[in-house]
Amino acid sequence: RIPVRIGRQPFKSWFCQQEPLWQFWFQSKYPNIHLTVNFLDRSVDLVHENYDFALRIAPEMDENLKGEQLAELTHSLVASPRYLAGLSKPLRIETLTDQRILHYGSERRAELVLHHKSGVIETVRFSPAMNSNSGSFLLDACLNHQGITRLPHFMSETHLKTGALVEVLPSYSLQSSNLTILYSSDRRLTARMRLLLKELKEECEAVDFNRKNA
Numbered sequence: 001r002i003p004v005r006i007g008r009q010p011f012k013s014w015f016c017q018q019e020p021l022w023q024f025w026f027q028s029k030y031p032n033i034h035l036t037v038n039f040l041d042r043s044v045d046l047v048h049e050n051y052d053f054a055l056r057i058a059p060e061m062d063e064n065l066k067g068e069q070l071a072e073l074t075h076s077l078v079a080s081p082r083y084l085a086g087l088s089k090p091l092r093i094e095t096l097t098d099q100r101i102l103h104y105g106s107e108r109r110a111e112l113v114l115h116h117k118s119g120v121i122e123t124v125r126f127s128p129a130m131n132s133n134s135g136s137f138l139l140d141a142c143l144n145h146q147g148i149t150r151l152p153h154f155m156s157e158t159h160l161k162t163g164a165l166v167e168v169l170p171s172y173s174l175q176s177s178n179l180t181i182l183y184s185s186d187r188r189l190t191a192r193m194r195l196l197l198k199e200l201k202e203e204c205e206a207v208d209f210n211r212k213n214a
Contacts, residue, residue, distance in 0.1 A: 026199065033192050042133060046184045052193055054182045057152070067182035068197075070204040073152045074176045077112075077168040078159075083145040084166065093169060096124050100147030102138050103128035112150065114172040122172070150174060179204070 027035060044051055046065065057073060089095060093114065103110050103126075112124045129147050132138050138149045143159065148168050159165040181200060183189070189197070 026196070029199075030195065033195070046182065047186065052183060052187070053196070056180050056182055057177050058180070064185070065182040066185045067180045068201070069178050069180050070201060071179040072176050073154070073179055075150050075152050075174040076156065076170075077148055077172075077174070078142060078151055078156050078165045079148040079168050080143060080145045080164065081166055083142075083147060084168075086145075091168065093122055093124065093172065096148075096169070097126045100129035101126050102130045102132070102141050102147045102149035104132065104135060104138060104150065106131055106133070113175055114169065115174070117171050117173075152177070 027033070038051075043056070044054055046052075046054055055070075083100075084091065087099075091099070096112075101110075101112075108127060110126060110128055112126070114122045114124065116122065130138075130141060132141075135151065135155060139151060139155055139159075141147070142149045142151070143164055156165055156167075160167065181197065183193070
């Protein structure tokens with residue numbers, strides 16, 4: 001099981017090559033290994049739903065599962081230039097709660113912890129203008145001028161380069177999160193599972209998830 005926002009971004013080139021014929025790269029290399037790859041933006045029960053692995057983005061590892069950290073993901077606040085141009089007053093951290101903040105999750109009250117480059121830490125508590133359990137949906141909402149949202153850099157990078165999005169409050173940084181691969185502590189890793197884990201770890205080492213834009 002892979003989060004939608006991960007599966008449709010850097011790992012799509014790992015599972016699937018552009019040519020020829022969109023063949024699956026891993027399956028081409030190991031044709032005798034059968035893969036079932038599901039993309040979901042929810043936590044799954046690895047045991048009862050019979051998943052071998054799950055990729056998860058979270059600040060900390062789940063203590064009830066075994067797993068390994070594949071990458072550290074950095075995040076930033078982003079918005080479209082059109083949304084920012086429509087603000088009645090300059091955007092500062094003091095006025096952030098007056099904005100339409102699009103939130104990943106279902107909480108009616110949420111918070112952002114922002115670290116200023118001077119070392120000052122600010123906690124901003126807000127009521128989301130929109131909630132979703134899909135990072136891809138929040139990205140699309142942001143591109144359609146619906147507000148400000150927090151995105152990992154691998155999702156926002158292309159749009160920051162084209163100018164479709166801009167970074168909000170760039171002197172502040174957000175807490176990073178971990179991309180981890182998880183499996184049940186009760187499940188014994190088979191040779192095929194170990195092979196998939198090895199290939200995935202090697203791919204993650206070669207992927208720069210946190211490229212910053214000039």
